[in-house]
Structure formats: structure tokens, C-alpha cells
Amino acid sequence: MSETALESQARPRGRRPMSERRRWLQRLEISREAVRLFRERGVAETTGEDIADAVGLSVRTLWRYFRSKESCVEPVLSLTTDAFVDTLRRWPSGSSLEEHLVADHRMRDQVSPADGDATLAVVAMSRREPALRALWLVVYERAEPVLAQVVADRLGRSPEDLAVRVQAATLAAALRITTEDLAADLADGRARSDDEGGARLSEAVRAATHGVLGDEPPSA
Amino acid sequence: MSETALESQARPRGRRPMSERRRWLQRLEISREAVRLFRERGVAETTGEDIADAVGLSVRTLWRYFRSKESCVEPVLSLTTDAFVDTLRRWPSGSSLEEHLVADHRMRDQVSPADGDATLAVVAMSRREPALRALWLVVYERAEPVLAQVVADRLGRSPEDLAVRVQAATLAAALRITTEDLAADLADGRARSDDEGGARLSEAVRAATHGVLGDEPPSA
DNA sequence: TCAATAATGGCAAATAGTGCCATAAAGGCG
DNA sequence: CGCCTTTATGGCACTATTTGCCATTATTGA
Numbered sequence: 001m002s003e004t005a006l007e008s009q010a011r012p013r014g015r016r017p018m019s020e021r022r023r024w025l026q027r028l029e030i031s032r033e034a035v036r037l038f039r040e041r042g043v044a045e046t047t048g049e050d051i052a053d054a055v056g057l058s059v060r061t062l063w064r065y066f067r068s069k070e071s072c073v074e075p076v077l078s079l080t081t082d083a084f085v086d087t088l089r090r091w092p093s094g095s096s097l098e099e100h101l102v103a104d105h106r107m108r109d110q111v112s113p114a115d116g117d118a119t120l121a122v123v124a125m126s127r128r129e130p131a132l133r134a135l136w137l138v139v140y141e142r143a144e145p146v147l148a149q150v151v152a153d154r155l156g157r158s159p160e161d162l163a164v165r166v167q168a169a170t171l172a173a174a175l176r177i178t179t180e181d182l183a184a185d186l187a188d189g190r191a192r193s194d195d196e197g198g199a200r201l202s203e204a205v206r207a208a209t210h211g212v213l214g215d216e217p218p219s220a
Numbered sequence: 221m222s223e224t225a226l227e228s229q230a231r232p233r234g235r236r237p238m239s240e241r242r243r244w245l246q247r248l249e250i251s252r253e254a255v256r257l258f259r260e261r262g263v264a265e266t267t268g269e270d271i272a273d274a275v276g277l278s279v280r281t282l283w284r285y286f287r288s289k290e291s292c293v294e295p296v297l298s299l300t301t302d303a304f305v306d307t308l309r310r311w312p313s314g315s316s317l318e319e320h321l322v323a324d325h326r327m328r329d330q331v332s333p334a335d336g337d338a339t340l341a342v343v344a345m346s347r348r349e350p351a352l353r354a355l356w357l358v359v360y361e362r363a364e365p366v367l368a369q370v371v372a373d374r375l376g377r378s379p380e381d382l383a384v385r386v387q388a389a390t391l392a393a394a395l396r397i398t399t400e401d402l403a404a405d406l407a408d409g410r411a412r413s414d415d416e417g418g419a420r421l422s423e424a425v426r427a428a429t430h431g432v433l434g435d436e437p438p439s440a
Numbered sequence: 441t442c443a444a445t446a447a448t449g450g451c452a453a454a455t456a457g458t459g460c461c462a463t464a465a466a467g468g469c470g
Numbered sequence: 471c472g473c474c475t476t477t478a479t480g481g482c483a484c485t486a487t488t489t490g491c492c493a494t495t496a497t498t499g500a
Contacts, residue, residue, distance in 0.1 A: 011499080012444090012445075012498080012499085013443075013444050013445070013498075013499055013500075014443080014444035014445025014446065014497075014498060014499075015444080015445050015446045015447075015496065015497040015498050015499095016445085016446075016497075016498065017445090017446065017447090018446080018447075047485090047486065047487090048486075048487065048488090049486090057448085057449095058448065058449045058450075059449090059450095059487095059488095060448075060449055060450070060451090060488095060489095061447080061448055061449070063487080063488060063489075064447085064448085067350075067488080068487075068488085069486095069487080130287075130358070133358060133361075134354035134355065134357065134358050135354065137354065137357040137358060137361060138350070138353060138354050138357060141353075141357060162397070162398075162401070162420065162423060162424055162427060163423070163424075163427035165397055166390075166393060166394050166397055166424050166427040166428045167427060167428075169390070169393035169394075169396075169397060169428075170386075170389070170390040170393060170428055172393075173386060173389035173390060173392075173393055174386050174389070176389075177382070177385055177386055177389060178382075181382070200382065203382060203383070204382055204383075204386050207382060207383035207386040207387060208386045208387075208389075208390055210430045231468085232467085232468085232475090232476075233467075233468055233469085233474080233475050233476070234466075234467060234468075234474080234475035234476025234477065235465065235466040235467050235475080235476050235477045235478075236466075236467065236476085236477080237476085237477065237478090238477080238478075267454090267455065267456090268455075268456065268457085269455090277479085277480095278479065278480045278481075279456095279457095279480090279481095280457095280458090280479075280480055280481070280482090281478080281479055281480070283456080283457055283458075284478085284479085287457080288456075288457080289455095289456080
């Protein structure tokens, strides 16, 4: 086991594994094409081969990146939800959520309008596509531990606390439902301004937290 | 168009469609066998043909009852979550949730210990099986509209209200997380009594609702 | 250039699911 | 009881999904 001792400084000698970031980008590229095809023809009418062709990959390699064709949309969804969560993470204590949403512009830098559109389209499609619905819920569940950390920091408690985890799940549900409402409104032709979106989000978070996290209506 | 007028009293002449209840029982029977096989051999090692054979159906008919082998576990999960939701529906205003959980025994009549075990086993497996996890989340999402009605009744508001829907999602998350904790504890060999389960559930609901629904700690 | 390692692609095979049609089962009616 | 109608099931072929295996290619260090 002298090898074990040297393990930490063992230099790899061949081709290095794909970097995490490069793999992430590749998955995102596939994801965008998959969403485009799903929107154009529908999920059932899009085959794994179609997606692979659109990206310029072999089918075999596609299945190395994703376990199913539906899960191809996951990176685009995660991109948007991660931006949401990051925005919440930057929400300073003592300010209202609405003020923060107006003041914090980094979310618009983090996710392009095209990806935002794509996400809302997938959420709208998920009303009819059980596989997409399941994926959407899974994506939001994965946000819960991150939100638990945010809540824990804010309340000065442990992220393992049952109350903290429940509060995080609550926050996730508020974000999710607001997004679903927005997607439904857009899909059904009811337009909505970004400002109203922010207000609805604040309302949802307030309904979910009852002010425990320190947000107050801006008029108060 | 005269046919349209008579449509309501048109008597069917051939074999009647399977009753909703019979179809539900058939799905439940399949579900129990599927869970049994999944527990014994794992999901990947269980094929659709295995499930069909266990129930005594042809594979073709199995796929008429379920769209995928993983979704076969859905009826057992729904059985348990429905019982949970029904218990909440019977929760009288003005009493603490813990008192209600102790007093209301109908949940134990509604779901057998075997089905409860099966549900917890599936939840435990869902930590490693993405398809089961997705299904579990979908089952709980379907409970949200029902819970929204419960919340709406309790608060005298519309079940369409954003705040009501968010509160319902919050309640669903509390139930879900409590169940997941219980499943994890059981799977990891940490026993837990029913009483403690009720206490944890009350704690979760209280953390989620902040007393808005009228529950109070029994000591208060 | 050579050796080593990782990514990709091609092919075959197993599994998952669907469409189509034949047959069996369950009713009503004479 | 046979006759007719409708539904549930089963069998078969077929497509799609997904994985294992191996050859090929690409990328790195020596």
C-alpha cells in the first residue's frame, strides 16, 4: 500500500476525463435541442435518434448523457430553477422580497430569455406529459436541500432541522406553483408582465412563510 | 341530433365496461405484486413479464393497466397518501392535530399494515431509484388539490386562491417529508413508535402552517 | 513518436411499450 | 337457449428504449 500513500500525487498519464463544466455544457446543448424538438413535434413524436441527430451525436452517446429522452430536458429546467434559488440566496435579511427581486438583476444574466422560454414551455407541456411533470417535480425537489441551507442561515438553525426542511419545501412549492401559473397563463394566451410575476412570487412566498423569513409587504 | 336528445337514456346493449372499483382493485392487485417483486429483487431485475406472470395476466394486458413498470407501484402509494389526506380532512377545527391523530383510528382501517409497509419500502427504495422517486412526488402532487379544498374550507376561502394552494402544497410537503424520514429510519434500522410518528407529523404540520390552520401544541 | 486513458460510435441483444386483430367473456333480447 | 353487441384479454409483429461489448478515435504525458 505504498501506492495508497502516493495516490494523492499520482499523475494521470492518458487523456483526462471530460471536465465537469464541459460535460455540463454538452448536456445543456442536448437539452436545448430536445426541448426545441419536443415543442415542435411533441414528446411522443420525437425519438432519441432525432435528438442525437439534431445535436450531431450518435444515439449510443446520447444514452450515455441521459437515461431517457424525457430526462434530456432536465438541464434547461435546472438552469432556471438554480437561478431562482441563487436569487433567493442573495436576498438580504431585512428587505422585502419584492424589493430584492426588482433590485437583483443577476438572474437575467444567469439564464437567457430563450432558456426561460424553454422552461416555461416544458412546464406548460408537463400538464399533458406525465414524464415531464415527474421530471419537473424532481428538479424542484433537488432544490430543497439548497433552500434548506438558505433558510437555516436566515434563521440561525441547522439545515437538518425538520422545521427548516419543511420551510424549505414550502419555499420550493411556492416557487414551483408560481412558475406553473405563469406557464399556464402564457400557454393559454394570457400575457403577464415581469413586474406582476415578481409580485405574485412575493405573494406566494409570503403565503408560504407567513413572514418567518423576514419579508414584509412593501407598503407596510 | 334526435339521437343526441335520447343519448342520456340510451341503454348499453353489450358487455358493460369494467366498473371503476373493479378496475381499481385490479390495479391494486398488480401494484402489490410489483412492490413485492421490487423489494425481493430490485426494480432493474424485475421485468414487466415477471409482474404479469405474478398476477396471472398477459404482458399485453399489463401494459393496458400501467404505462410503465415503475408506475405499477402507484396504487399502493396512493392508498396510503389518500388515507393521510382523508385523516386531515376529518381534522375538526379547534382541536390540535396530535389529538386528532390519536383519536381518529379510521386511517388504520383504511390501509392495511402490509400496504403501509409496502409504501415505506417503496419510499426507502426511491432514494436510489429515480423512477420511483419521481412517482412518489407525482402521487403527492396529486394530493395538493384535495388538500387545497381542505385548507379552503378551514379558512373560508376559495381553493383557487394562490395562498390557499401554496398552503396546501406546504401541507403536502410536510406529510411527504415526515413519511420519508420514517421510511429512512426504518430502512436504516432505527425503529420508531407510532406515537412518535404522530408527534413528528404534528411538528411538521405546525412548522409548515405556523398555526394558520388552527392547530396548537397540546400543552398550550 | 509511443503509451495510456477516456470519449465516441457501431452493432447486437434485451427490455419496454404499442397497434392490430382474433378470441373470449359478459351483458341484453327474442 | 341461441343471437347480437360491446368490452376485456391475449397473441403477434413491430418500434422504441436502453445496455453491453468491442473497435476506433481523440487527447494527454513521457
